[in-house]
């Protein structure tokens with residue numbers, strides 16, 4: 078401390094006050110750090126993660142604009158920031174409401190907590206095989222199905238509209254879930270890595286005018302979900318037994334099993350080992 082004081086004295090800075098850190102300050106820092114940690118987890122689990130990355134890009138641009146003195150860009154950024162904050166509150170109103178509701182119910186932190194063990198698992202070739210087997214069988218007997226395979230964009234928001242399952246994936250499980258007149262058959266199943274995360278999930282319908290009139294709400298929901306995420310959304314038509322995949326707002330219809338396998342082999346690769354804060358999760 079004396080050397081720091083000496084440093085400031087040499088700089089001519091007088092009146093150096095030695096900061097005193099007491100127990101309450103320590104507790105204060107710990108609580109704030111814990112809350113920030115939980116909020117980051119929440120951001121990673123919801124659509125907010127994509128928005129968060131967008132905000133980081135804008136902050137990066139602002140930093141570059143400040144360094145290079147790009148005054149017009151700085152002016153635009155400073156004048157749009159207040160509008161941006163209001164827009165974020167409006168867009169994430171459902172998530173904020175949910176978090177406040179959980180806080181009221183005393184489940185705030187459980188809402189934020191992810192299953193770390195699950196995070197360390199990876200989508201395997203076996204998972205793809207099981208999905209293809211189930212889809213093939215359901216198509217043959219015209220059992221309608223809707224399956225989302227999560228990629229980089231977390232599907233926590235959609236998952237919470239359904240019933241949690243959290244079971245290792247198998248073709249039998251998927252076929253059972255979509256069996257007619259059973260409690261779980263309505264709605265969509267969400268697959269996260271090797272597990273069925275939830276069933277009966279409600280997906281947003283696309284409002285695109287370009288979707289063929291012959292397609293009903295199952296297909297419209299698949300396209301809608303693929304517009305708001307990067308998930309692979311598989312649809313088995315109850316009417317025709319045909320298999321389609323929606324991805325990035327585009328519906329690839331009447332796929333053969335080989336075409337489906339080729340598409341699903343492009344899902345998050347097995348064998349990549351990286352720890353990436355930017356990507357938001359650990360892939361193995």
Ligand SMILES: Nc1ncnc2c1ncn2[C@@H]1O[C@H](COP(=O)(O)OP(=O)(O)OP(=O)(O)O)[C@@H](O)[C@H]1O
Pocket residue numbers: 221222223262263264265278279280281282291292293294295296297298313314315316317
């Ligand atoms: N928003 C939604 N989110 C999840 N699942 C949905 C949604 N809308 C409809 N579904 C599922 O789709 C079923 C209705 O499918 P519908 O017959 O309207 O669609 P379709 O596109 O014609 O498909 P199919 O060829 O299977 O008949 C519902 O019973 C439900 O399981």
